[in-house]
Amino acid sequence: xxxxxxxxxxxxxxxxxxxxxxxxxxxxxxxxxxxxxxxxxxxxxxxxxxxxxxxxxxxxxxxxxxxxxxxxxxxxxxxxxxxxxxxxxxxxxxxxxxxxxxxxxxxxxxxxxxxxxxxxxxxxxxxxxxxxxxxxxxxxxxxxxxxxxxxxxxxxxxxxxxxxxxxxxxxxxxxxxxxxxxxxxxxxxxxxxxxxxxxxxxxxxxxxxxxxxxxxxxxxxxxxxxxxxxxxxxxxxxxxxxxxxxxxxxxxxxxxxxxxxxxxxxxxxxxxxxxxxxxxxxxxxxxxxxxxxxxxxxxxxxxxxxxxxxxxxxxxxxxxxxxxxxxxx
Amino acid sequence: xxxxxxxxxxxxxxxxxxxxxxxxxxxxxxxxxxxxxxxxxxxxxxxxxxxxxxxxxxxxxxxxxxxxxxxxxxxxxxxxxxxxxxxxxxxxxxxxxxxxxxxxxxxxxxxxxxxxxxxxxxxxxxxxxxxxxxxxxxxxxxxxxxxxxxxxxxxxxxxxxxxxxxxxxxxxxxxxxxxxxxxxxxxxxxxxxxxxxxxxxxxxxxxxxxxxxxxxxxxxxxxxxxxxxxxxxxxxxxxxxxxxxxxxxxxxxxxxxxxxxxxxxxxxxxxxxxxxxxxxxxxxxxxxxxxxxxxxxxxxxxxxxxxxxxxxxxxxxxxxxxxxxxxxx
DNA sequence: TTGAAAGCGCTACCAA
DNA sequence: TTGGTAGCGCTTTCAA
Numbered sequence: 001x002x003x004x005x006x007x008x009x010x011x012x013x014x015x016x017x018x019x020x021x022x023x024x025x026x027x028x029x030x031x032x033x034x035x036x037x038x039x040x041x042x043x044x045x046x047x048x049x050x051x052x053x054x055x056x057x058x059x060x061x062x063x064x065x066x067x068x069x070x071x072x073x074x075x076x077x078x079x080x081x082x083x084x085x086x087x088x089x090x091x092x093x094x095x096x097x098x099x100x101x102x103x104x105x106x107x108x109x110x111x112x113x114x115x116x117x118x119x120x121x122x123x124x125x126x127x128x129x130x131x132x133x134x135x136x137x138x139x140x141x142x143x144x145x146x147x148x149x150x151x152x153x154x155x156x157x158x159x160x161x162x163x164x165x166x167x168x169x170x171x172x173x174x175x176x177x178x179x180x181x182x183x184x185x186x187x188x189x190x191x192x193x194x195x196x197x198x199x200x201x202x203x204x205x206x207x208x209x210x211x212x213x214x215x216x217x218x219x220x221x222x223x224x225x226x227x228x229x230x231x232x233x234x235x236x237x238x239x240x241x242x243x244x245x246x247x248x249x250x251x252x253x254x255x256x257x258x259x260x261x262x263x264x265x266x267x268x269x270x271x272x273x274x275x276x277x278x279x280x281x282x283x284x285x286x287x288x289x290x291x292x293x294x295x296x297x298x299x300x301x302x303x304x305x306x307x308x309x310x311x312x313x314x315x316x317x318x319x320x321x322x323x324x325x326x327x328x329x
Numbered sequence: 330x331x332x333x334x335x336x337x338x339x340x341x342x343x344x345x346x347x348x349x350x351x352x353x354x355x356x357x358x359x360x361x362x363x364x365x366x367x368x369x370x371x372x373x374x375x376x377x378x379x380x381x382x383x384x385x386x387x388x389x390x391x392x393x394x395x396x397x398x399x400x401x402x403x404x405x406x407x408x409x410x411x412x413x414x415x416x417x418x419x420x421x422x423x424x425x426x427x428x429x430x431x432x433x434x435x436x437x438x439x440x441x442x443x444x445x446x447x448x449x450x451x452x453x454x455x456x457x458x459x460x461x462x463x464x465x466x467x468x469x470x471x472x473x474x475x476x477x478x479x480x481x482x483x484x485x486x487x488x489x490x491x492x493x494x495x496x497x498x499x500x501x502x503x504x505x506x507x508x509x510x511x512x513x514x515x516x517x518x519x520x521x522x523x524x525x526x527x528x529x530x531x532x533x534x535x536x537x538x539x540x541x542x543x544x545x546x547x548x549x550x551x552x553x554x555x556x557x558x559x560x561x562x563x564x565x566x567x568x569x570x571x572x573x574x575x576x577x578x579x580x581x582x583x584x585x586x587x588x589x590x591x592x593x594x595x596x597x598x599x600x601x602x603x604x605x606x607x608x609x610x611x612x613x614x615x616x617x618x619x620x621x622x623x624x625x626x627x628x629x630x631x632x633x634x635x636x637x638x639x640x641x642x643x644x645x646x647x648x649x650x651x652x653x654x655x656x657x658x
Numbered sequence: 659t660t661g662a663a664a665g666c667g668c669t670a671c672c673a674a
Numbered sequence: 675t676t677g678g679t680a681g682c683g684c685t686t687t688c689a690a
Contacts, residue, residue: 003683014661019685026686027659049442050383051683055666061443069407069423070598075398082425086432091439094398094423096411103415110420113378114390114443214598243602250604269399269543270599273572275579332667343677348669355670356675380667384682 002043010039022047053115058136060090062296063111065104065121068213069096071240072268073285074122077141080289081120088297090117097123099211105130118296124183137299141292142283144184149299149308151292153283155185158314159192162235162263162281165316167200169323171233171261174204175224177245179237180211186237189265189281193235209237217244225252232260239264239271242278246321262321276320284312331372339368351376382444387465389419391625392440394433396452397542398425400569401597402614403451406470409618410449417626419446426452428540434459447625453512466628470621471612473513478628478637480621482612484514487643488521491564491592491610494645496529498652500562500590503533504553506574508566509540515566518594518610522564538566546573554581561589568593568600571607575650591650605649613641 004022008015013032020026021036028036039045053059064081066074078094085092093116095107104123108130111119121131122141128148131138140150166174176193179186197204205228209220221244224234236242242264246256254260256276264271267282291310298305333351337344342361349355350365357365368374382388393410395403407423414421422445424436433452437459440448450460451470457477460467469479495503505522508515526533534557538549550573553563565571571593575585583589585605593600596611620639627634 004685005683015684016661016663016686017659020660023685029659032659046438046442048383048683049439050379050444051666052685053666054377054379054383054668054683055685057666059443061439069398069404070401072399072401075404075425078398078425079427082427086435091435092424094425095421096407096423098408098411106415106420109375110378110390110422113375114388115379214602217602240602243599247602247604247606270572273543273546273569273576274603275576277576333669334667344668345670345677345679346675349676352669358675361675377667380682381669382682383667383684384669386682 001048002045004045004047006043007036007039007045010043011035057115058117059115061093061111061114061116062090062293063093063095063107063116063119065095065097065107065111065119065123067097067099067123067125069094069098071213071238072270073238073266073283076268076285077122077289080286080291081141081293082289084290084293085297088293090297097125099124101125101127108134118300120292120296124180124185126182126184137296139292139296139299141288142185144188144309146309149295149305151288151295151310151312152185153288153312153314155188155314156192156195158265158281158283159189159194159235160196161192161314161316162189162265163193163196163200163202165279165318165322166233166235166261166263167202169257169261169325172203173228173231174202174233174235175228175231176204176206176235177220177224177237177241178206178208179241180209189237205231209241214240217241218248221245221248225249234260234262236262236264239266239268239278239280242280242321243270243274246274246276246278257321257323261323264321267317271317272319279319279322280317282315282317284314288312330377331374333374333376335372336365336368336374339372340364386444387446388444390422390440390443390445391419391622392422392424392436392445392448394424394426394436394440394448394450394452396426396428396454398423398427400542400567401599402567402595402612405597405614406451406618409615409620410470410622411618413619413622414626419626426454428453430454430456437463447629449621449625453509453514455511455513466625468621468625468628470617471514473517473638475638478624478634480617480624480639480641481514482617482641482643484517484643485521485524487594487610487612488518488523488564489525490521490643490645491518491594492522492525492529492531494608494647494651495562495564495590495592496531498586498590498654501532502557502560503531503562503564504557504560505533505535505564506549506553506566506570507535507537508570509538518566534560538570543569546570547577550574550577554578563589563591565591565593568595568597568607568609571609571650572599572603575603575605575607586650586652590652593650596646600646601648608648608651609646611644611646613643617641
């Protein structure tokens with residue numbers, strides 16, 4: 001690996017001049033600049049980012065912390081972050097907290113020790129003290145905090161929307177799956193749904209689901225039909241849970257959507273591939289990722305940020321687990 | 330952030346001594362060690378990894394390069410890598426190449442520039458010249474190369490297995506989906522299947538699918554049934570494609586598994602949630618990740634590695650898209 | 659417009 | 675057993 005010294009020697013100038021040319025800081029004569037440029041080409045030189053960040057105490061690295069890389073919603077989020085970041089010539093470093101606070105804290109440490117210039121955190125941990133004493137900006141993604149910059153989807157509206165669509169299509173006894181209590185986004189959806197249910201004055205019941213993960217989804221589904229066999233409309237806490245419920249419903253011979261309508265949340269890629277394909281409240285994951293990255297980069301660049309809490313709209317994606325509008329059962 | 334100087338001052342020793350204590354190298358008196366330890370505690374000191382790696386030219390970071398973070402198979406792989414790596418006190422940095430050689434090369438660069446101590450690459454790019462001039466070890470994952478250390482699942486056997494299971498359960502006209510030609514793993518499965526089909530002398534036809542991605546899967550499924558409406562056994566190139574085919578089959582009213590059997594490849598979490606749930610050839614993704622990480626760490630530690638190309642077995646997971654054994658149609 | 663030199667935080671050599 | 679110090683590759687004063 002060539003160093004800045006090699007370039008300087010080859011170009012017949014000092015390292016200081018090369019550095020200035022490299023960073024477009026201070027004066028460099030046009031001819032000198034050309035000399036340096038050629039030397040860089042010949043040696044295929046790339047500055048050592050570690051040395052750079054030792055001095056600058058920051059790099060062009062951005063850290064992204066995901067709560068669970070196995071939930072398809074998050075890779076989608078990551079793709080958005082990645083594209084926006086790359087467009088601004090930053091680099092991404094992804095960490096997977098695996099829903100464990102220790103891992104989260106470890107990653108934040110790794111990020112810090114590698115002098116990342118900012119962090120985007122999509123974890124679901126309530127305790128955000130990890131982030132408080134950091135010397136660089138942090139954006140929270142898929143999460144609502146008033147104290148910190150954040151990007152999230154309108155869960156409350158999503159919950160309401162799900163209820164409205166279900167009721168409009170004829171469901172009379174709705175079952176609400178309440179996602180993890182510690183998860184604010186899940187609770188927003190839940191609250192929105194409850195709210196709308198009260199407004200519309202529909203019969204309903206609630207079931208608690210412990211997590212969003214695949215393993216737990218099956219269990220919840222089974223339990224649901226035991227407890228509420230006569231429900232005719234289910235709002236799942238996310239698409240994975242919805243898929244499990246759909247599976248269980250079909251297994252026990254229910255007609256979907258004639259006997260039972262199901263609405264998920266997220267619109268992960270698999271939802272379309274289910275049969276019948278899953279109607280769901282779509283979160284614009286990719287866009288959320290891009291927004292978060294855009295916000296962070298603005299903060300890094302010291303630009304004034306007008307809107308620090310960005311709420312993105314959700315949309316109802318009509319597929320086959322809900323009936324046609326007007327066809328009220 | 331406290332530095333090693335602060336610790337030295339507080340402990341009343343030199344930075345050299347602190348460094349020695351920190352790294353357990355050279356002599357440090359037990360009492361001194363204690364003094365230093367206390368100072369570290371009080372200052373909440375953590376060594377600056379950037380400075381460390383500037384000198385050492387390596388860090389405790391390992392880079393993992395994924396071809397497509399949105400394909401659920403890869404997050405699973407990543408989890409295995411992560412667990413093994415963390416057990417050895419290394420840190421993980423994930424990159425998503427998004428099936429693009431430029432991105433792959435960029436990530437390798439970022440890894441290199443951040444002085445990672447090794448790379449695990451699961452990308453599907455044939456051109457591995459990126460990795461050739463690296464000064465640290467590289468392990469290829471989910472990919473077969475003779476020249477480089479690698480960990481992969483036995484695709485050839487998987488292909489054969491799929492054919493055997495289908496034929497044993499009564500399929501007479503098998504359709505083989507051939508995954509991306511440039512993907513060696515996909516071709517291994519394909520070759521294995523062809524091989525077994527010839528041995529068993531069954532009627533068959535082949536369809537090319539362009540990619541493993543969600544978007545393309547639907548298209549392939551539709552085309553398949555147009556071209557080969559009377560096929561009674563399909564071996565998909567992976568579970569995503571299988572899910573799309575299952576969807577299309579159900580949509581067009583085929584009886585699964587009575588009229589048509591389907592076998593996927595991978596066993597991603599969603600396969601179990603499909604209805605009917607998907608029979609598939611399971612790749613032990615998590616274990617593959619662990620093996621790859623284990624191999625890399627051994628190489629990093631300079632230990633002798635007996636087996637540089639680790640092939641893991643695949644297994645047939647019997648679910649509901651195949652008939653019961655002996656029930657031959 | 660350029661270069662010498664200090665220093666970012668750490669490790670390792672050598673001398674004490 | 676300990677400490678002084680050079681140096682990893684870079685950036686940034688400050689003087690020329």
